[in-house]
Amino acid sequence: MQRSKENRTVRRQQNAKLINEAKAALGTTDIGTQCSLIETLGANNDELLKINAQLEDSVSDEDFAYEIETVLRYEDATRGMLGQLKANEAELLRAPRVLATQPAEPERGSQYGGGEAVHRSAVKLLTLQLQTFNVNICVLRVSTVIESTERLVKGFWDLESIGIIDHTGGPNEEAEAIAGQFERNIRMKNGRYEVALPWKENSEQICDHRSQALKRLKSLGKRIQRTPEFVAEYESTMRSYIDMSYAERVTPEE
Structure with a gap:
C-alpha cells in the first residue's frame, strides 16, 4: 500500500511538470513537441487514475473528502491542458504553410555567369505530419423487382x-x-x-x-x-x- 502511495506522489509530480511544459509549448508552433506532450501527459494521467482507484478503499472517512478534492483538482488540470493542446494542434494543422527559401551556394565559373558568381534560390520543403483516421463506410444496396x-x-x-x-x-x-x-x-x-x-400400368384406382x-x-x-x-x-x-x-x-x- 505504501508503494502505491509513493507511486501516486511521483505521478502527480510528473503531471504537474508536464502541464508546465505544455503551457510553454502553447506559445510556439512546434507541432511535434505538442503531439509528444499530448501522448505523454495522457498516458501518465491514465496511470494516475488507476492508482487512485486502487487506493480509494484505503482512504479513511476523515480524509476522504480532501482526497477526492485533490484527485479532481489534478484531473481537471490535466484534462484542461490536454484540451488546449489538442485545439492548438488542430489550429496549427489548419494554418497555411509558408515555404522558406534560402540562397544556394554561388557557382563559380558558370557558363552563364562568365566567371562571376551566380546566385540561385532553393526551396526548402517542410515536412507535415498527417493524422490517420479510422472510418467505417456502410453501403446499402436495394434491389427492386418489378413483375409484369x-x-x-x-x-x-x-x-x-x-x-x-x-x-x-x-x-x-x-x-x-x-x-x-x-x-x-x-x-x-x-x-x-x-x-x-x-x-x-397396374396402377391403383384413385378416388374421385x-x-x-x-x-x-x-x-x-x-x-x-x-x-x-x-x-x-x-x-x-x-x-x-x-x-x-x-x-x-x-x-x-x-
Whole structure:
C-alpha cells in the first residue's frame, strides 16, 4: 500500500511538470513537441487514475473528502491542458504553410555567369505530419423487382400450384416409356394433334378428386379477386382459350 502511495506522489509530480511544459509549448508552433506532450501527459494521467482507484478503499472517512478534492483538482488540470493542446494542434494543422527559401551556394565559373558568381534560390520543403483516421463506410444496396402482369398470371397456371413438379433428374425408364407412348399415339385429326394420356400400368384406382379440385379452383378465384387487374387479365385469357377451342364450357354435372 505504501508503494502505491509513493507511486501516486511521483505521478502527480510528473503531471504537474508536464502541464508546465505544455503551457510553454502553447506559445510556439512546434507541432511535434505538442503531439509528444499530448501522448505523454495522457498516458501518465491514465496511470494516475488507476492508482487512485486502487487506493480509494484505503482512504479513511476523515480524509476522504480532501482526497477526492485533490484527485479532481489534478484531473481537471490535466484534462484542461490536454484540451488546449489538442485545439492548438488542430489550429496549427489548419494554418497555411509558408515555404522558406534560402540562397544556394554561388557557382563559380558558370557558363552563364562568365566567371562571376551566380546566385540561385532553393526551396526548402517542410515536412507535415498527417493524422490517420479510422472510418467505417456502410453501403446499402436495394434491389427492386418489378413483375409484369403476364408473369403474375402465368404463376397461377404453374403446375407447382397444384402439386405437380417437373422431374429435374436424369433420364429413367418411366420417362422413356412415356416418350415412346407419345410417339406411337400422336396423330393429326381435323387439323389438330391428339395424343393418348400416359396411364400407368397396374396402377391403383384413385378416388374421385372432384371436391378437392373445386376447392382449389375456388381458392384460386379468391386470390385473383383481390386484385382487379388480375380479374380482367384472367377473364381475357379464359375467353381467348374458349375462342381458340383450347377450353370449353361444361355443365355442373360434367
